[in-house]
Amino acid sequence: MDTVTTVEFMRHFGRYHDEAKKRPITLTKHGRPSVVVMPVELYEKLKGHADPRRVYRIGEMPEDIATIFLDQLEKDSAEYRASADE
Template sequence: MADRSVTTAEFIRHFGRYHDEARQAPLTLTKHGRPSLVVLSADTYRRLTTQGDPRRAYAAGETPPDLSSLIVAELDRQSAEHPQD
């Protein structure tokens, strides 16, 4: 996932701005130049933690509708950020 990355110090200085950004897409916080934490919306966290076993593989017709829509939404978001020429 190509999420945005900011330093922990920058996050603290501009909490309100980054709080709003993290509600739209995950935000990686770095410390000493290395990824340290990921801030994401409560809805995204809830979806990730209520799916059961995250390693479960589904055949195309077996994918639960809520997981399928989450995957499609993320693919659409990434396509919008990186359009093909």
């Protein structure tokens, strides 16, 4: 996540607005994180899944979360196989 001062954000609003549409940007005030500007889609996703500890039954997990899990499992499996071959 990118970090920028609030003053810098205001000074170059158009640039950071465009960047924030791609990934979250943390704004700082007096050297401390203050707010995060993020794409609407990400905000909606986070708002819809407020409790990250939620447990899903088989077949009810949302597609986007299932994809994240499957991608991570594939990555972990590939790393495990690579380390076993060494």
